[in-house]
Amino acid sequence: MDRRKILLVLAAVIAALGTMLVWLYVRGADSRAQAQFDTVNVIVATQDIAPGETFAAASQAGKFEKKAVPANTVLDGAQDDLQGLTGEVALTSVYAGEQVIAAKWGGSTDVDVTSKVIAIPKGKMAVTVNLTDPQRVAGFAKPGSEVAVFVAVAPDKTETYYARTLLQKVTVLGVGDTSTITTTKTTKEGESTTEPIPQTLVTLAVTQKEAERLAWGTTFGTLSLGLVNDATKLDGTPRVTDKNLVE
Template sequence: MGRRMVLLVVAVVMAVLGAGLVYAYAQGAEDRAADDYDTVEVLVARDELAPGTDFRQALDEQRIRLVEVPNGVLIEGSTADNRPFEGQVSLTTIYPGEQIIADKFGATEDVDAVDLLPIPQGMIAVAVELSDTGRVGSFTQPGSRVAVFVTSASQDGGEDGLGEPARLIYPDMQVLGVGSRTLPRSEAVGPDGGPIGETSVTLLTLAVTQEQGERLIALQNNPEKILAFGLRNSVSDVVPSPDPED
């Protein structure tokens, strides 16, 4: 009888200890879960940021903003402090909802130029200078499709007195980028008798084959020729003109 009592007491003690351990584990798991669901503010991309995107500009445009994120999904290096990123640009594509970390930002010169433009396989990027009218105003943007025309800089002569007509040389090209540069003040005199001030020209970067690039560069550098673009879409009906000597 005494031995049975001892075994019973031992069993009760073990059961109590087991229950205590289970409770302690469950309580710890609950606390850990609560910690995982506690939130903290970190910088997060709202929109997709292409390589070379300026951090300050993206922040001012609210493309990067502070978001409360559960502790359980924080990644190493995430922060709410924008100061380390000032003056830096994204080094790679950053996707919507991605937390901002230092490893993905750096100086402009650290960006791989190949990543800045989505150049199709087998093609190269060539920049062409155009006026606003030559690029269809402000409607031509990265991703646009354009038809390329060339005409003579001199419009004297011709049967109707209008000079040489423009010719379509490339019916469909992809615009990779749009930029601008300022031309210095000219010493020439404008219509009002005053000096011509600084002017801006648009730089359109196109995806081209080597042969197309060679031809566009030659036309661009020929003072007797003028290039112009026509904005097009998938249903535009354009056919290249006959190909006389440029």
């Protein structure tokens, strides 16, 4: 084969290769263009969310919305509903317009909730009460928990002593620092002993009327919490006294 024929063959191969490369590029461009039109619905933050803010509180405050975004921009772990992160808190800042991804959320023990700004649901206020471990359900009441609040009024506080449900269902916004108080007990023999009792600050989301009830209950009675859920049945039962305790 002479030199001219060799050059013609090489030119034909190069031309075919060039044509193939152009076809592959056009095909890839079509795929990229199509991906821009294919969308996926994901949860996006509508407002800034601070570290330590619970998913439940942010949701109640209206800080999430479902939005269609291009399929090729969906982040790993992006959430497509408001159930996937139930019970978790923000581990870092989540900014308005940002996709809500699982990596930025975790358990309440992974972040100091009380050292950050908490989200207060619309129409509510944050009120803090100081409770012992048994009064806060042995520590099971966590940020995002739904709780009922009970009050027991002792004879030395008011003329009428009783126990009853004070608030049927409120949300725990935060669980704060623990301090220790001492209580003095006197035996029948007249001996006095002191016992340390740890107390923990618990912040609740309440209405104005509920806050007033908590203030009264804290001043004149003893508060305690009960964990509840959507299936818990709570009725307006009468207050319990020594006269109807066993009825």
